Amino acid sequence: MTTALRFSLLLLGVSFSRGFLNDLFDEEEEAERVVQASKYGSLWPLPQKVQLSEVSFKLNGVSFKISDAKESTATPSCSLLQDAYRRYYEYMFGSFKRQEGRKSRHAGPSDVTELQVWITSSESDCDSFPSVASDESYELTVDQPYAVLKAPKVWGALHGLETFSQLVYEDENGAKSINSTTISDFPRFAHRGILLDSSRHFLPIKVLLANLETMAMNKFNVFHWHIVDDPSFPYLSRTFPQLSQQGAYHPYTHVYTPADVKMVIEFGRLRGIRVIPEFDTPGHTQSWGKGQKDLLTPCYSGSKPSGTFGPVNPILNTTYDFMSQFFKEVSTVFPDAYIHLGGDEVDFSCWKSNPDIQKFMEQQGFGKDFTKLESFYIQKLLDIVATSQKGYMIWQEVFDNGVKVM
């Protein structure tokens, strides 16, 4: 993947917000919108089935509550849901404390007083991590006096809460309102990801969390964390602390500690978002070389080392010892079933210049075909990752180059 594309994805990730999306939408659809507002209100992304009516109800922030339906299999100890109830209450009405200060108003006869959340399957997934196979479906019925949100798992309930919050609007007098509505929804794609690159630019934790929050508002479910690359190595490894010590932009202020990483993963989980880290090798590894001696290939200028380094050195056993230990750690730190192994843009010129690599190529019978050497490396890496019980992802380019990946 090119730098330019990564960069534009980064910008998209950071500036992604309802406002941003609405702006885009406005520009493209302006002509039509002048004639007629969307009949679906502000629903985004559009649910699979929507029936909106013109029957409108009021919501009173003082008395309105979001709670477990009594039939729900989730208990009040499901902190994922409790946390989401609080969060969505605040999106809709502002902080609860401020509401308490206001003059209380009794619920009127046309009020929706409660959103009941009903987890219907015996296993709510409350304490699990989301996966590519997670059931994210839900059904939402907004009626009076109760709205009911039914979902087999907590993941669908999270999306239903988001949808409910998008249905709330203020009438001409500023009163919170919601129309009678029936929605049934499930995602078209199981993997809905955003990539952020925290190597070229270090992204403070609060930026990562804001991005996760915005992803949840747009029902995205995979944070592809391109965490290290050539420019810097901000991941603080317990096994190899010298990697960030030497390879980060700053060894203390520009690193992600184990606690930081845990926080990002849990913040994502509470919003139904998987965190898939990318540790790209054998290219894109200049920053790794600063803290790990002999990991990168020394490049030659004629018969002498030039002092610069190329991709990971694929001919040393120590390389694979390092990768085994490193990915063993990564696979315990990141709970998702997949790790992204990169594999893109391997520059062969340094490998070509190195006499030890030339000799190895000859011994292995690879001829002058450096994709065979790349295959050799990737194969060994995949075996290493397979022993940690993880699945892997790689860039398409690896397939396109004909590298054997199974």
Ligand SMILES: *[C@@H]1O[C@H](CO)[C@@H](O)[C@H](O)[C@H]1NC(C)=O
């Ligand atoms: C909600 O109901 C109001 C009042 O009947 C109506 O004016 C409005 O168009 C409805 N909104 C949607 C999105 O259907």
Ligand SMILES: *[C@@H]1O[C@H](CO)[C@@H](O)[C@H](O)[C@H]1NC(C)=O
């Ligand atoms: C590297 O490992 C291979 C396979 O285990 C072994 O045959 C070889 O002697 C090792 N090379 C070195 C330099 O230790």
